[in-house]
Amino acid sequence: MLQVPQEESSRVRRQPAAAPLRIGLLGLGTVGAGTWQVLERNRQHILARSGRPMQIVAVAVRDLARAARIVGSAVQLTDDPWEVANHPAIDVVVEAMGGTTLARVLVLQAINQGKHVVTTNKALLAEHGAEIFAAAEARGVIVAYEAAVAVSIPIIKALREGLVANRIEWVAGIINGTSNFILSEMQDKGIGFAAALQDAQARGFAEADPRLDVDGIDAAHKISLLAANAFGTAIPFGQVHAEGIAGLEAVDLQYAEQMGYRIKLLGVATRGGSGLEVRVHPALVPVDHMLAAVQGSMNAVMVKGDASGTTLYYGAGAGSEPTASAVIADLVDVARTADCASTQRVPCLAFQSHAMRALPVVPIAVTTSAWYLRMGSDASPQAERAILRTLLRCGLQARIHGRYTQPDRSVHHVVLTQTVPHAALQQALAQLALLPMRTGKTQAIRLERLE
Numbered sequence: 001m002l003q004v005p006q007e008e009s010s011r012v013r014r015q016p017a018a019a020p021l022r023i024g025l026l027g028l029g030t031v032g033a034g035t036w037q038v039l040e041r042n043r044q045h046i047l048a049r050s051g052r053p054m055q056i057v058a059v060a061v062r063d064l065a066r067a068a069r070i071v072g073s074a075v076q077l078t079d080d081p082w083e084v085a086n087h088p089a090i091d092v093v094v095e096a097m098g099g100t101t102l103a104r105v106l107v108l109q110a111i112n113q114g115k116h117v118v119t120t121n122k123a124l125l126a127e128h129g130a131e132i133f134a135a136a137e138a139r140g141v142i143v144a145y146e147a148a149v150a151v152s153i154p155i156i157k158a159l160r161e162g163l164v165a166n167r168i169e170w171v172a173g174i175i176n177g178t179s180n181f182i183l184s185e186m187q188d189k190g191i192g193f194a195a196a197l198q199d200a201q202a203r204g205f206a207e208a209d210p211r212l213d214v215d216g217i218d219a220a221h222k223i224s225l226l227a228a229n230a231f232g233t234a235i236p237f238g239q240v241h242a243e244g245i246a247g248l249e250a251v252d253l254q255y256a257e258q259m260g261y262r263i264k265l266l267g268v269a270t271r272g273g274s275g276l277e278v279r280v281h282p283a284l285v286p287v288d289h290m291l292a293a294v295q296g297s298m299n300a301v302m303v304k305g306d307a308s309g310t311t312l313y314y315g316a317g318a319g320s321e322p323t324a325s326a327v328i329a330d331l332v333d334v335a336r337t338a339d340c341a342s343t344q345r346v347p348c349l350a351f352q353s354h355a356m357r358a359l360p361v362v363p364i365a366v367t368t369s370a371w372y373l374r375m376g377s378d379a380s381p382q383a384e385r386a387i388l389r390t391l392l393r394c395g396l397q398a399r400i401h402g403r404y405t406q407p408d409r410s411v412h413h414v415v416l417t418q419t420v421p422h423a424a425l426q427q428a429l430a431q432l433a434l435l436p437m438r439t440g441k442t443q444a445i446r447l448e449r450l451e
């Protein structure tokens with residue numbers, strides 16, 4: 001065993017105690033309570049790394065009695081969140097309330113008061129990040145937000161620090177655990193979207209109002225923040241193309257599987273010749289691709305850098321302590337660098353603010369993609385030829401990959417196209433809708449190889 005020399009060990013012990021980092025919590029729900037618990041349980045362990053004790057000074061909630069049962073009497077409890085934002089004895093405010101209205105003004109007020117901010121709120125930053133980061137820079141304080149993007153996965157740290165040498169080519173991933181859970185259920189159990197959603201709600205993986213998750217908005221918030229950190233661009237939330245998973249049917253997951261693909265809700269941000277593509281949509285991913293193996297509520301993010309090549313990050317996409325893990329990592333960063341000049345800190349959005357650009361985002365209508373198409377028709381023998389002729393007329397070279405007769409004797413024709421302009425696909429869908437033997441709406445899902 002390594003013996004610490006007497007002189008050395010007493011020198012370590014004589015280190016003066018560092019002043020605690022004084023924390024105010026806005027919210028003590030899933031995230032806030034997890035943060036409290038992990039800070040309590042791992043107090044010594046965190047101190048050994050951060051060099052400064054973490055002290056929660058005040059907590060704002062609505063239900064004071066419930067909060068008192070969690071934190072006891074040693075902490076100031078208030079139902080007025082402004083008391084935390086303005087508290088004279090707080091160095092850093094952790095915003096774990098959610099929402100974009102009150103949270104925005106409270107965060108701006110805390111910054112204004114010279115407090116650092118750690119937030120878990122992707123909606124807040126996607127919508128108001130420009131204002132919040134500018135205010136923080138002007139005031140010389142930190143706004144940290146690791147938990148807001150991929151919860152337990154330190155992807156912001158990876159982009160801002162570990163991959164700093166790279167020109168990032170793309171960043172993509174499964175960044176909404178609820179949708180991934182629903183798709184996994186549909187895949188494994190062969191059930192429809194509505195049943196899988198119900199199951200997710202019953203098991204606590206989906207909110208009573210699941211629209212933010214299943215419509216792709218939550219993933220759009222997150223991919224905007226990833227794009228900003230990857231490419232040094234203004235947060236492009238307003239220009240993100242977002243499609244959700246509510247229109248998917250179990251047969252599509254089954255047909256995809258038979259062709260060697262899984263369907264995943266992806267967030268993708270990629271740099272092309274004419275600008276950035278930033279989009280959220282379901283996509284077929286080859287079954288041997290690492291993202292295809294991400295099941296249940298887990299998240300994964302891949303980043304392709306010109307020097308690093310492709311790197312993969314995987315972890316829990318929701319939950320009390322996984323989120324607390326990222327919140328506390330941010331708190332430790334604040335503890336370590338609060339006394340540094342702003343120029344010595346890692347920039348909030350990875351790039352020095354003077355080097356950030358509002359890079360153009362390519363409208364989805366001018367992007368290209370390969371597609372999975374499922375078309376329904378009656379059982380007439382000429383249906384298949386009519387479908388292929390229609391596709392060809394619109395510039396889509398395609399062949400039928402699968403023919404599936406349904407219990408009502410109608411037929412599903414499944415096609416994978418080559419890479420085609422979005423406009424050609426739209427034209428083909430409009431033309432297919434006019435075919436007399438058609439039954440139902442054509443299902444169109446992008447195919448993403450992420451190489």
Ligand SMILES: NC(=O)c1ccc[n+]([C@@H]2O[C@H](COP(=O)([O-])OP(=O)(O)OC[C@H]3O[C@@H](n4cnc5c(N)ncnc54)[C@H](OP(=O)(O)O)[C@@H]3O)[C@@H](O)[C@H]2O)c1
Nearest residue numbers: 027028029030031060061062063096097098120121318319
């Ligand atoms: N849950 C996750 O796994 C997760 C992961 C990553 C990021 N996030 C983000 O973290 C944030 C919080 O999520 P959560 O799941 O912890 O939410 P939550 O469980 O609903 O907790 C919200 C907390 O904020 C408090 N609060 C809300 N409005 C308030 C007000 N006007 N005044 C005082 N207190 C108020 C609530 O007080 P009461 O307890 O008294 O109602 C509650 O303690 C959201 O932005 C979410 O998107 C969550």
